[in-house]
Amino acid sequence: MAGAHSVHTVRWANGLASDGHEVHLISAHRLTGALDGGVAFHSLPIGAPWGYLAAAGSLRNLLRCIQPDILNAHYATGYGLLARLSRFQPLLLSMWGSDVYDFPEKSTFHRRLLASNLRQASALGSTSRCMARRAAETWPHPHIFVTPFGVDERVFLPSSRSAESGCLVIGTVKALKHKYGIDTLIEAFALALQQLKPRALRLEIAGSGPEEKSLKALAVRLGVAEMVLFHGPVEHERVPALLDRLNIFVALSRLDSESFGVAILEASAAGKAVVVSDADGPAEVTLNGSTGYVVPRNDPVAAADAIVRLARSPDLRERMGAADRQHVLTHYTWSRSLALMCEAYRETIRIHRRATATGESA
Template identity: 45%
Template sequence: MKVMLLASASSIHSVRWANALSAEGVEIVLITQHDQLAELKPQIRVLKLPFSGNMGYFRNASAVRQLLHAESPDLLHAHYASGYGTTARLSRFNPTLLSVWGSDVYEFPTRSPLHRWWLRGNVLAATHVASTSHAMAAELRKIAPELRDVSITPFGVETHRFNSVSSDRRSPDAPIVIGTVKTLEPHYGIDVLIDSVAILVNARLQDQPEVAARIRLRIVGEGSQREALQRRALTRGIGAITEFHGRVPHGSVPEELSKLDVYVALSRQESFGVAVIEAGACGLPVVVSDAGGLPEVVADGESGFVVPRENPTAAAAALHRLVLDADLRRHMGFAGRQRIVSQYDWQDNVRSMINIYERLTSR
């Protein structure tokens, strides 16, 4: 089977799909207007489009039509509905699979009625649509009510790489490290995390200073909010226990997760929650907001806690339970690992995608 991926070569998610599908025997040709930043398997051909930027999604349509004619793929698979979904729509190829990712559904159509109308057209022009979560599929149906059959295709994790956290540092007086691995941008709610830990340390643990002294906050990632977040940690009185580590390569994420005791994702908006899946695979209990697809990947009260978004008091209460109870942390971490292995193993997700390919190409 020959599949042309119309996607960003600079996205780790696009590259993961391309490499995994190629490893399963699918002939992959990646068409992109973005520079390649991650390593692709040598058998994957990359065809760079002539135009870039937002207008490139329109101006590249003719070049894509020519490439489709020359390559004669069995399927065109476009990733990201507002950008490459536009190019796919203008290419008029059949069959086309369109994968929606997140901001293309949650943000793009809110900019204006025109943006909403255009996205709806892109979605309905595709032969089939795939979403990373049920929550995002439901959001998409608000824009295109005619859309009935949406396949759920999670960004799973390689559970053999993201493995259980070792317990060699879990001595009774060891630091309890709360943390996250996210881009430091407003919609990920890192400010809410800082406020939650401040409430935990300065209020909830006020009568338990020996526990409060063990709390650490580790924030791994880079972004436009870093300086503001550093100031916030200082003004909230937890600057001394907060570490901003900066961005790490994706290959180093398992090592970073092994340094944590509790993983937190208090996003204001989240299409799926790959980072939470990775944390769960590493055997970490998690505290997440109720944004988007996050409640789908966490069994509330079993593998972690789901709290209302924009509510640091509720998040602090959940963290309070976890930092006081090492057995609860272990139990939830184990349950989370089992859940991820059974539902979000990357190889299973890749096979599900190939099944969709086979269904679309057999029509």
């Protein structure tokens, strides 16, 4: 049960179906992606956000018809609340980021609501170790599984691209929101350009969002607008081709609620050296000094220094890029993520059965 408008939801559902499991996707959001034939889609009669409360009865009826072995609710607040109201067990509650980092900071009520959702679950799923630790600050659940959102290493592949006519391409693929530090990236790019002259440098930014106008104005104010290309919104299918244009990938998120680094891992699988901030998720998926550089958030000077270091050394970029891909192949492939999620399902079912047999709460 998750937001059907998310590409991540569709990937989980399709991936599990391709592994031979019977998958039902239940959502209070409109489906926007393409589901495999092995996935049955069920749209709740009341959409989000009101559906998180009002659709509980409909969900209970639906679950009685489906009779699933397990319910996996994605996002610990909205869908976590709906799952709790359904009273279905066994329940694996998968946390995504802002639901654990930002939501409980709004008020005591929000923290208590999240704690109730976490406590009701048979087990928790977290895409990262750092988010698992943060969740424990709200409710120290005894059963939590790390289920990273891996990337398809067969789609994100290294290329033999070198700098075109001495032009190095720095880039990122992120929503143009304050959270993701695109302004810091533009400032770092301007600083790096000063150090690397007369070496040509270009910045490419893929994504859309509310800060697009102000970010373009910032590029003008810093005198780098002619060297910055805004691609606008991009479908996920186009991301491999965009990464192929880059020499260095940069992600300077400023909030810890960026609790996992999918875009970073996609660049890593494509063999790109990366520069990331020390926000929780980016720092966890990057080995500082080996697969890339981890720099302090909101620090364009440190980011520029890392970019310059990589720009001046093709050997360093190649070495880090190779280490980056190997890191993904070892820890973050899509097949490994599916295996970890399925193991979390099996363990959650066992936890529920043990709790039922002993008369304990799940």
